Amino acid sequence: MTDQRPATPTSPLARTESPRRRWAGLVFISVAVALIIVDSTIINVAIPSIVRDLAITSTQVQWVQESYTLVFAALLLVFGTLADRYGRRRILILGVVIFAAASVLASAAQSGDLLIGARLIQGIGGAMVLPTTLSLINANFRGRDRGIAFAIWGSTIGGMVAVGPLLGGWLTTYFSWRWAFGINVPLGVIIIIGVLVFVTESKDAGEPRRVDVVGAVLSVLTSATLVFGLIEGRSYGWWLTNKPMVIGGFTWPYEISPIPIAFAITLLAGTAFILWGLSRQRAGKTTLLAFSLFRIASFRNGNIAAMIVSLGEFGIILSLPLWLQNVLGYDALQTGFVLLALAIGSFVASGFAGAYGNRVSPETIVRVGIVLEIVGVAGLGLVITADASWLAIVPFLFVYGMGVGLATAQLTGVVLKDVPVEKSGQGSGTSSTARQIGSALGIAVLGTVLFTSVGASLDAKLADVPGLPESARTQVVDAVVDSAGAAIPALDAQSPAVATAARDAFSEGTRYSAFAAAGFLVIGLLATLRLSGTAPYRDGREPEADAGAPASVAVTPADKPV
Incomplete structure (x- = not known):
C-alpha cells in the first residue's frame, strides 16, 4: 500500500522520482561524509611537517588535532534539529560551504593560532554535514534499500578513517x-553540485520554525565541557594541575585542575538541559531534543551501544600511526598504505551487508561486526613488537576494518529504524553525538593507557642501561612521552641502547592500548544484547510490524510503548 498524497519538496514524504537518481544522490551524500571524516584523520600524518613549517608548540599541536573534534561534537545536536526545521539538504550544503571555506584558511595559515582558528570553523561545518547525511538517508530510503544505504554510509566512515592517513601521507x-586541507575545496564543489542535482530537499513542514535557544546553549555547554575534559584530562591533570592551562594572556592560577571544574559544568548544564527540555515538552513547546525518542527501545539501547563501541573503535587509530612511524620507521605514505588494509576491509563489509542485509537481522550483523573488531584489535595487540613486520599487521587490520564496516552501518540503522522521519534530524544528531562522545572518551582513555604505559615501561627499562644517571633517564622519558614518540629516531645517534629501550617501551604501550580497546569492544558487544531482534527486510518492504502502513512514511510514533 502506498501513500496517495502528493509529495512536495518540503515534505518528509518527498522522494526522488527515480531509484537511479536516489542512489546517485547517495553517492554525493557519502562523499560529503568522507570529506569530514578524512579531515579528522588526515591531520595525524601531517603534524610533523606542520610543526617544522609553522614552529608550533606542543600545546598548539594538541589543539590543532583536538579543536575540530571539540566543536564538531558540541554542535551536532543543534544542527540536527535545525536541519529538521529549515531543510536537511540546505543545512548540508551550507555546512560543506563553511567547511571548504575554512579549509582555504587552514591551507593558507602562517601561524599555529590561525590554523587552530580555521580548524574550529571546520568543526562547525562538519557538525552541519554529518547529522544531515543521516537524516537524508532516513527520509529518502525505506525497507531493504535503507539498510543498504546505511551500510554504504557506515562503510564510508570506516574506510575514510584509514584513507585519511594514506591521502595525508x-x-x-x-x-x-x-594540500591536506586544500583538497577539500574541489571536493566541496563536487558535493554541492551533486547534492543540488540528485538529492531532494526534505524538512518537517508541520512544526513552527522556532528554535529552543536556551536548550541549544545548554547543549553546546554540556557537550563542549565534556569533550574538553575527556580530551585534556591527561594533559592538565584529572584532579590536581600538573601543567598550567594558558589561554591567551590568562593562566590557570589554581592547584586544582580545570578538568574537574569542566566536568562539574557538564553535570550542571546537562541536568539543566534535561529539566528545561522536559518542562518545554510538557508545555507543548518545541525542544532541541525530542525526549520522547528515548521511549523507543531501539533508539535508547542502540545509542548506548554505539557510544561504547565508538570508545573502543577509534582509540586504536590514535596510537597505531605513531607506532608505525616512530618505532618501525615508516614515512607518512608508508603508514597510510599499511592502514589502507582497514579501508579495504570496511568496503568488503559493505558488499557483505548488501548481499545478506535482507536475510540476516541488523542486530546480528552488528554483533558479528563487533566480534570481528575484537578479533582484529586483540590480534594487533599480540603481534605488535619493536621489530614487527607489516605482513603481521595487515591481516588483523583487514579483519578490524570488516568489523567497523558491519557494525557502524548496521548499528546506525538499528538506532534510527523506529524514529519518525520528521524527527530524523534530531535522532541522527543524537546518534552522532553519542558516537563522538564515545570517540573522545576512547581517545582520552586509550591515549592515557598508551602514554602512561610508555612512561612507566621506559623508566623501568632505562634503569637497566649502565652509566645512565637518573636525571638523564627522566629527561629521556619526558622527551619520548611529550613528543608522542617523535623523539625516538633522534635517540639512535646519542645512544643505541636507549633508543632500543624507547622502541620496546612504545611498542608495549601500543600493545596495552590495543588490549584496552578490545576490552571496551567486549563491553559494547554485551550492550548490543539489549537490542531486540527484528526480522530482516524482504522484497523492499518494512518489517511485518509495519505492514499495511504507507511505504513512504515512518509508522512508529515517537511515543510508542516499549
Whole structure:
C-alpha cells in the first residue's frame, strides 16, 4: 500500500522520482561524509611537517588535532534539529560551504593560532554535514534499500578513517601539508553540485520554525565541557594541575585542575538541559531534543551501544600511526598504505551487508561486526613488537576494518529504524553525538593507557642501561612521552641502547592500548544484547510490524510503548 498524497519538496514524504537518481544522490551524500571524516584523520600524518613549517608548540599541536573534534561534537545536536526545521539538504550544503571555506584558511595559515582558528570553523561545518547525511538517508530510503544505504554510509566512515592517513601521507610527502586541507575545496564543489542535482530537499513542514535557544546553549555547554575534559584530562591533570592551562594572556592560577571544574559544568548544564527540555515538552513547546525518542527501545539501547563501541573503535587509530612511524620507521605514505588494509576491509563489509542485509537481522550483523573488531584489535595487540613486520599487521587490520564496516552501518540503522522521519534530524544528531562522545572518551582513555604505559615501561627499562644517571633517564622519558614518540629516531645517534629501550617501551604501550580497546569492544558487544531482534527486510518492504502502513512514511510514533 502506498501513500496517495502528493509529495512536495518540503515534505518528509518527498522522494526522488527515480531509484537511479536516489542512489546517485547517495553517492554525493557519502562523499560529503568522507570529506569530514578524512579531515579528522588526515591531520595525524601531517603534524610533523606542520610543526617544522609553522614552529608550533606542543600545546598548539594538541589543539590543532583536538579543536575540530571539540566543536564538531558540541554542535551536532543543534544542527540536527535545525536541519529538521529549515531543510536537511540546505543545512548540508551550507555546512560543506563553511567547511571548504575554512579549509582555504587552514591551507593558507602562517601561524599555529590561525590554523587552530580555521580548524574550529571546520568543526562547525562538519557538525552541519554529518547529522544531515543521516537524516537524508532516513527520509529518502525505506525497507531493504535503507539498510543498504546505511551500510554504504557506515562503510564510508570506516574506510575514510584509514584513507585519511594514506591521502595525508601522499600529499605531505610529495606536495605539502597545506594540500591536506586544500583538497577539500574541489571536493566541496563536487558535493554541492551533486547534492543540488540528485538529492531532494526534505524538512518537517508541520512544526513552527522556532528554535529552543536556551536548550541549544545548554547543549553546546554540556557537550563542549565534556569533550574538553575527556580530551585534556591527561594533559592538565584529572584532579590536581600538573601543567598550567594558558589561554591567551590568562593562566590557570589554581592547584586544582580545570578538568574537574569542566566536568562539574557538564553535570550542571546537562541536568539543566534535561529539566528545561522536559518542562518545554510538557508545555507543548518545541525542544532541541525530542525526549520522547528515548521511549523507543531501539533508539535508547542502540545509542548506548554505539557510544561504547565508538570508545573502543577509534582509540586504536590514535596510537597505531605513531607506532608505525616512530618505532618501525615508516614515512607518512608508508603508514597510510599499511592502514589502507582497514579501508579495504570496511568496503568488503559493505558488499557483505548488501548481499545478506535482507536475510540476516541488523542486530546480528552488528554483533558479528563487533566480534570481528575484537578479533582484529586483540590480534594487533599480540603481534605488535619493536621489530614487527607489516605482513603481521595487515591481516588483523583487514579483519578490524570488516568489523567497523558491519557494525557502524548496521548499528546506525538499528538506532534510527523506529524514529519518525520528521524527527530524523534530531535522532541522527543524537546518534552522532553519542558516537563522538564515545570517540573522545576512547581517545582520552586509550591515549592515557598508551602514554602512561610508555612512561612507566621506559623508566623501568632505562634503569637497566649502565652509566645512565637518573636525571638523564627522566629527561629521556619526558622527551619520548611529550613528543608522542617523535623523539625516538633522534635517540639512535646519542645512544643505541636507549633508543632500543624507547622502541620496546612504545611498542608495549601500543600493545596495552590495543588490549584496552578490545576490552571496551567486549563491553559494547554485551550492550548490543539489549537490542531486540527484528526480522530482516524482504522484497523492499518494512518489517511485518509495519505492514499495511504507507511505504513512504515512518509508522512508529515517537511515543510508542516499549
